[in-house]
Amino acid sequence: MAGRNRKPTHLKIVEGNKGKRAINGQEPDPDYLNDLTPPEFLTDSAKVVWEEIAQNLRDARVLTVLDIPMLQMVCESVATYRNAVKKCEERHAKGSIGESSSIGYWEMIKSMSFKQAMAAMQQFGMSPAARTRIAIQPQGELDLGDKESKNYFT
Template sequence: MARPAKPTNLKIVTGNPGKRGLNKQEPDPDYLNDLTAPGYLSGDAQAVWDQIAPKLRESRLLTVVDVPILAMMCESIAEYRRATIYCKDSPLDHSEKTGGYVLSQWKIVQSMSLKQIMLIAREFGMTPASRTRIQIQPQGELDFGDGQNYFT
């Protein structure tokens, strides 16, 4: 699987080793001011939203177009928590009629939710490794310089 595209801001900060042209028309969505959770979230997911959204906004990582993705992450965290509670109260596997073992449904839900959470968390810079690659610039101050460094 190929690496995801590097944002233009990040190319400017870290350099452009491929010497490809920079995208001067990259979208620049507005930062999110209204932190009200979407109405379709479950109660548990809304509680997660209330914990995460203010911190992402303070870090200038949450824009208007990120709301659905953050909502998915909050719902996945709520699912993960529910599945973890059920896993504590029930065995992790059970015997089949044939004598074999099958993972509990809740263990599968827990595992799938964790994978979704980690994928989305990386996009928002919420893991230690992904935070090292983030460089925040004030909105509207994208500096392309004179272009001399990119063509030599």
């Protein structure tokens, strides 16, 4: 059984480290993602989702170069969910009894992709409740590449 997710160091500092556990002074501080071009291997529908959310995540200062795989999962899950919703609507509109197994299949895909998207989106604070658990690290401007001059933990 898995325990709670670890709290980011910067959040421990802001909250006062109530648990008195050691603070990681060497936590990674990845660069923000500046190239927002969707990865080539994403499906076309996932690229549409990427275009819809990548800029907003970067503007919110939660999208770094290390987050690309997680964002790809978000995009594919949302795209799959949208496709499943469309398929369910089409099947229900037909009202064909012979289509009931097909409706069940697409309902299952819709449910699974919704759960996957929600789990991944929470990591980026993409819901009001999830945003209360997100804190950004102060990296300065998005285009700064000089990380050697920053030391937040001394």
